[in-house]
Amino acid sequence: LTKVALSPDGIFRAALRLVDAAGLDALTMRRLATELGVATMSLYSHVPTKDDLVVGMVDLATREIRLPEATAEPWEAWKTITREFRRVSLLHPNLVGLIVLRPPRGAQGLRTLEAALDALRRAGIPASRAASAYRLAASFAIGFVTLESRFFRPVEPTAAADVTPIDPSELPRIGEVARYLVDWDADVEFEAGLDAMMGVMRGLVDGD
């Protein structure tokens, strides 16, 4: 239906649109080809396999991350990178699983890692501890986005497998905080988390 000249990037873009609209399961070579108004096998002139298609699609999505100037104040630079990671991830909630599980091996992933390490190093964290600091901060960012993305995806029907439902009276703590589990401000908590992680990482600066 879109009917433009085929190209890897155009195919990745269409795949991304399809996954955003209908979920990862909806991405099939046949359906994507139909969406593009071409024969299924035409896609293989531009993309070697479906796995490569998925990788290319994820790369396209993450390429939207905008990195800060190399001269930006270090902690603010690190925050910007982390905010951008969250922003772009949540533009494509159905891709979050793929994004967080894949090591950053593409060009954009490496550049993002480089920028994050540069910020931490410029902030005064020695090389011997920068990787640890990065992993701590990245753990928070990845986990937060993963948690948050659950709210952006449809609730699956409860499995028939879980046959022994639990009595709510056995879950008093959940009852006590239920409203705070459902209603919460993700933006505020993410910023609070950024500040908390920064506080921890500041303890790793220099001659500590």
Add this chain to the structure above:
Amino acid sequence: LTKVALSPDGIFRAALRLVDAAGLDALTMRRLATELGVATMSLYSHVPTKDDLVVGMVDLATREIRLPEATAEPWEAWKTITREFRRVSLLHPNLVGLIVLRPPRGAQGLRTLEAALDALRRAGIPASRAASAYRLAASFAIGFVTLESRFFRPVEPTAAADVTPIDPSELPRIGEVARYLVDWDADVEFEAGLDAMMGVMRGLVDGD
């Protein structure tokens, strides 16, 4: 080949074994049935759909999480829960994506959430802030395990899609800390992360 009386739990167990050994993609109704020495359709006498099979398999895996006594010292209880989450997740690296992306709606998931909230509440965090504290700590745990699980899964071949390889000289920071990115002690960093999160959460206690 195993050939025991079929049951939902037996099927979940076999599915888990298959996924651990050969990856998520290897889990097909046909292959699982072959593994169990029965006809494909026999599985459907015990499991309504493949999606339910996957949910049941994940539940079986997470049911191995051992929760602390309700009387344990609160911060230690919270650490125990988080350590158990990590331990059990990494027993099944191929399931990590499913575990972290699925909200805890099964009985075991709810009991784990209850135990974590109970620990934080007993540690003195008021109900109005316990959910936020939980999400902060859970973000760290989920993100850390996600990061770590990357090291347990096979490296996919680099996509042909990523055609513009990057010049290593553009990545001086990565070069600088490369050995610390490759060689690191996950146990030590996880414990350090637990302590860091505990420090942050202590700031949320009571009349703050």
Add this chain to the structure above:
DNA sequence: ACCTGAACACCGTTCAAGT
């Protein structure tokens, strides 16, 4: 109630043929 084989509507991908 549990198990089975055939069949149906899908997949990704190979191949030979076209332009």
Add this chain to the structure above:
DNA sequence: ACCTGAACACCGTTCAAGT
């Protein structure tokens, strides 16, 4: 070089038939 339809080896699942 790019596109195509037929075909192959798979999927999950429905159905009718067995015990």
